[in-house]
Amino acid sequence: MFSPRSFLVAAAAVIGLTAPLLAPAPAAAQTKLKMVLNWKYQGPQGWFFLAEDRGYFKKAGIDIQMDQGNGSGAPIPLVANGTYDVGFGDINALIQFAATKPAEAPIAVYVMYNQPPFTVAVRADSPIKSPKDFEGKKLGGAAGDGALKLFPALCKIAKIDCTKIEVTNMQPNLREQMLMNKQVDGVFGYVNTIRFSAKLMGVADKDIRYINFGDYGMNLYSNAIIVSKKLVAEKPEVVKGLIAAINQGLQDALKDPDAAIAAVAKREPLIKPDVEKDRFMATLHDEMNAPEIAKIGLGNVDKERLKKSIDILVEANGLTRTPTVDEIFTDKFIPPVADLPKKLF
CATH class of the missing domain: 3.40.190.10 (Periplasmic binding protein-like II)
Structure with missing residues (x-):
């Protein structure tokens, strides 16, 4: 004879047995990364913060800490000595570092500033x-x-x-x-x-x-995302996720500069948004808009041009060793060319 009470008890028992199977799996452990920027929190950092606010780093399994910097040359030794995992710094400072300390030198994985500022x-x-x-x-x-x-x-x-x-x-x-x-x-x-x-x-x-x-005569590349060799060797999938997140943040910032500036203001409320938006747009125009991006995409490099840059620095500074292009930059972590920005305006 059917009993509502016995049915509920039985159902509860079944649910109790199957609940662990139905519960969502725990979130994958996030890889913690420390990143040092090139300068203070300003308009041109907006794409990094937009990527964080929109969950792109988290989606890539990354828990990122982004600190202000004190100049574009400063991130190179800080990444090299392990103080930071990632830096947004000048690739020319990286070239000079790699010429003298090749074993310790980090590597560039995404070049943002392709015109000399x-x-x-x-x-x-x-x-x-x-x-x-x-x-x-x-x-x-x-x-x-x-x-x-x-x-x-x-x-x-x-x-x-x-x-x-x-x-x-x-x-x-x-x-x-x-x-x-x-x-x-x-x-x-x-x-x-x-x-x-x-x-x-x-x-x-x-x-x-x-x-x-x-x-x-100094037609050089400039700021790039630079990562430690340790991170590349031990967690290549994290590096790939990091660059995908930054690239998506940049794409979003290009579509909505105001959102990028708002992301900066969230971290530095004392900025003047109108001035920082002007700085953001000027950076796109003057430092990131080399004609080559229409073909190879922003983030990538013309390897022949980078080779000439290396030669200029080696000769001008009297360096005793010439780093190879592959020591300075790798394209193995950037998204496909079709997914890179090719037009900034």
């Missing part, structure tokens, strides 16, 4: 018109600044005497202030970093001029 900024009323005019003057920059690290190469290529130039280190946040207060005659940096940091101080574009390294 390196500059010495001077006041508009300065008598400095070309690199030759640096002689007898005082220039300043942050110790980890990518342009400062490339200055010996510029000296050789532009045929100027570096020994006649006083170079002083300064805190990154004092750079534009020291320039405009005439404490130095010029400052090293990236054009758009200086330009918009000065703008935040109330300095108009017309009040600053730029002596750009690219105008003197």
Whole structure:
């Protein structure tokens, strides 16, 4: 005879037996990665934060910590010595590091800045018109600044005497202030970093001029995602997931720059969103928009061009060893060319 109570008891027993089978599997363990950026939290970091906020790192099994940096040259030794797993830094600093310490050197896996942003900024009323005019003057920059690290190469290529130039280190946040207060005659940096940091101080574009390294034969790549050899060897799937997440964050940022700036503001509420959006757009235009991306995609490199860059740095800096292209960059972790950005506007 059917009994509702006995049916419920039996059903409960069955559910109890099968519940473990029906419960969702625990989430896969997340790989913790520490990443150091090139600079302070600003508009051009928006794609990294958008990737985090939209869960792309988590989907790739990555729990990421992104810290502010102190110059594009600084991430290289920090990744090399294991302080960080990942860096967003200057590939030219990587080339110089790899020339002297090949066993320790990290490797670039996704190149974002494909046009040379390196500059010495001077006041508009300065008598400095070309690199030759640096002689007898005082220039300043942050110790980890990518342009400062490339200055010996510029000296050789532009045929100027570096020994006649006083170079002083300064805190990154004092750079534009020291320039405009005439404490130095010029400052090293990236054009758009200086330009918009000065703008935040109330300095108009017309009040600053730029002596750009690219105008003197230094057609170099710049900032890239750089990872440790240890991570590549031990967790290649994590590196591939990391790059896929960053690439998707960049794609999203290109479609919605305002969302990228909002992601930065979430971490640094004191930014001025309109200025940071302008900085974001200028970075796309001036530092990431090389014609080659229409064919090979943003993130990839023209290997012949990279080889020429390596040769320029080796010769200009008198390095005793020439790293190979494959020591500096690998394309094994980037998405297929069809999935890379090919047009930024």
